[in-house]
Amino acid sequence: MDERDRELEEVSLHSEQVFDGHFLRVWRDTVRLPDGAQAQREYIRHSGAVMVVPLLGDGRVLMERQWRTPMRRVMVEFPAGKLDVGESWQACAQRELREETGYRAREWAYIGTINNAISYSDEIIHLAFARGLEAGAQQLDAHEFLELIEVDGDELMDWVRNGRVTDVKTVIGSFWLDKLRRGDWPLDWQALD
Numbered sequence: 001m002d003e004r005d006r007e008l009e010e011v012s013l014h015s016e017q018v019f020d021g022h023f024l025r026v027w028r029d030t031v032r033l034p035d036g037a038q039a040q041r042e043y044i045r046h047s048g049a050v051m052v053v054p055l056l057g058d059g060r061v062l063m064e065r066q067w068r069t070p071m072r073r074v075m076v077e078f079p080a081g082k083l084d085v086g087e088s089w090q091a092c093a094q095r096e097l098r099e100e101t102g103y104r105a106r107e108w109a110y111i112g113t114i115n116n117a118i119s120y121s122d123e124i125i126h127l128a129f130a131r132g133l134e135a136g137a138q139q140l141d142a143h144e145f146l147e148l149i150e151v152d153g154d155e156l157m158d159w160v161r162n163g164r165v166t167d168v169k170t171v172i173g174s175f176w177l178d179k180l181r182r183g184d185w186p187l188d189w190q191a192l193d
Contacts, residue, residue, distance in 0.1 A: 008034060046123035050092040051080040051169045053177055054103060055131040056150060062101055066146040077170045089126035090192050097130055099139040101148055106132030109187035111176055116168045125169050129187055153181050
């Protein structure tokens with residue numbers, strides 16, 4: 001931490017878990033602020049996730065339509081899923097692509113990570129592209145329902161612009177896709193075992 005960061009640091013005085021669910025854990029910390037006052041901070045601890053941008057051979061991308069209860073509507077997203085404890089991003093990406101879409105990929109390119117909600121969550125999402133897709137059967141979890149759609153990159157950017165796509169990880173993936181299609185941001189493709 002650099003010295004300027006220390007001027008903004010909040011020091012945790014007490015931390016307690018206030019909710020332990022199947023998917024999320026909520027914590028409440030009492031912190032000392034830079035001016036010496038105390039405040040409470042509530043946040044979600046999350047094991048992390050992976051999002052995959054699956055590139056089809058014809059230049060389109062594979063996406064999902066899925067009901068999202070917090071939003072109370074169907075959302076358009078790239079395939080994604082939660083990391084299991086100790087699981088690598090590669091293993092999770094391969095598993096989620098196979099389970100949600102039925103596809104396997106011959107090559108992968110890692111983009112990096114994002115923090116999608118820094119004010120209330122420590123979740124880190126790993127972003128990757130997949131290509132050389134081979135179709136197979138979906139292996140959805142029990143009580144998981146989604147529809148696969150194939151979308152052209154220009155149409156996807158229109159959906160981002162007009163608000164049809166609002167999921168932050170998907171918006172970021174869409175901008176990466178646009179840069180890739182234009183040749184602005186080349187990727188380092190790797191074969192994963």
